[in-house]
Amino acid sequence: MGQGLKLQALTQERAPSVTDIVYGQLYDSIVGLAMPPGTKLSEADVASQLGVSRQPVRDAFYRLSQQGFLLIRPQRATVVSKISPAAVLKARFIRTALELETTCAALKRATAEDFQTLEDNLEHQRQAIEADQRDVFHELDDAFHALICTIAGHxxxxxxxxxxxxxxxxxxxxxLDKKSSTTAFNEHVAILAAMKADDKQTVNDLMRSHLNRIADTIHTIRAEHTEFFEEDDHEN
Structure with a gap:
């Protein structure tokens, strides 16, 4: 079982359920590869480690299985599912469609203060790359895109x-290594420059290319980590 699972305290305001917390801990561990594909899990072990009953763990397992992250097998151990290239490319399609629309909306609403906020984020990205803080860079990468959605008003x-x-x-x-982080950072810089120039077509082209890069690299990554990927997967 992966390391680092801790039951986070419930907050007083709009507190998540115990199931939500268990789900969030497992989700982060699976997506962040602390629990790589093939990791065996049991309701009893997770419940014991997190200090909860088995019901919220069972519910969290079900939610994760519905998302394609866990394979629940009756009378056998539950395992973290292998990565499906088809699921990756489907996710890329959905994300691209949503982000192109929100970026277009952000162009119409962005203020000088908004651009400064994005610039500040890029500076933190640069610092994370220099310090080789990969997890920090990943969080800042997500924050950059989340900021654009906020600027868009959505x-x-x-x-x-x-x-x-x-x-x-x-x-x-x-x-996630220094080279790939640097590439993503440079693409973010170019996207922001085009946004500040109010160049809608260039912003659209750069964002599409940025989000589609995973489609160009997944085959190489799969070849380097074959044990983590589904063997018979029909890619779209």
């Missing part, structure tokens, strides 16, 4: 994107 769209891009994120974590 922060809720990022929730939809986040829910759909998790299959992409497992591949991103496999490929």
């Amino acid at each position: 922060p809720e769209v990022w929730t939809l994107i986040k829910d759909n891009k998790a299959h992409m994120d497992r591949v991103r974590y496999l490929a």
Whole structure:
């Protein structure tokens, strides 16, 4: 079982359920590859480690299985599902459609203050790359895109994107190194420059290319980590 699972305290305001917390802990561990594909899990072990009853764990397992992250097998151990290239490419399609629309809307609403906020984020990205803080860079990368959704006036769209891009994120974590982070950072810089120039077509082209890069690299990543990917997978 992966390391780092801790039951986070419930907050007083709009507190999530115990199932939500268990789900969130497992989700983060699976997507971040602390629990790589093939990891065996049991309701009893997870419940014991988190100090909860088995019911919220059972409910969290079901939610994760519906998303394609867990394979629940009766009378056998539950395992973390292998990565499906088809699911990754489907997630990429959905994310691209949503982000192109929100970026277009952000162009119409962005203020000088908004651009400064994005610039600040890019500076933190640069610092994370220099310090080789890969997890920090990943969080800042997501924050950059989430900020664009907020600027567009539709922060809720990022929730939809986040829910759909998790299959992409497992591949991103496999490929997360200084070179790939630098490439993503440079693409962010170019996107922001085009936004500040109010060049809608260039912004659209750059964002599409940025989000589609995973389609060009997934075959290489799969070849390097064959044990983490489905063997008989029909890619779209």
